[in-house]
Amino acid sequence: MIALTAPYFLSKSACGPYFLYGGLTLFAAVVLAKWMPETKGLGLERIAEVFGIVVEETEMITLATGRQSPAGVGFENRRRPATERRGSEA
Numbered sequence: 001m002i003a004l005t006a007p008y009f010l011s012k013s014a015c016g017p018y019f020l021y022g023g024l025t026l027f028a029a030v031v032l033a034k035w036m037p038e039t040k041g042l043g044l045e046r047i048a049e050v051f052g053i054v055v056e057e058t059e060m061i062t063l064a065t066g067r068q069s070p071a072g073v074g075f076e077n078r079r080r081p082a083t084e085r086r087g088s089e090a
Contacts, residue, residue: 002021009017039047048054 006017009020037050039050042050
């Protein structure tokens with residue numbers, strides 16, 4: 001956006017674009033500080049609370065691990081090793 005508008009603005013005013021872009025950056029920083037809570041160091045459960053999202057434990061595990069079930073649960077449905085599928089060591 002800046003690359004498209006800067007040449008036009010600079011042809012009209014030498015310092016106008018800098019004040020415009022600086023003002024927009026300041027506005028974005030204020031909006032970010034006011035409405036975007038800090039989530040660094042928070043667990044997924046606490047982040048969900050901060051944003052007011054109700055998430056069940058199984059959904060949280062899926063978000064955290066990318067798996068549908070916690071580690072160890074559903075072990076019997078896990079894919080068998082290649083040696084068991086082939087029936088030999090070769």
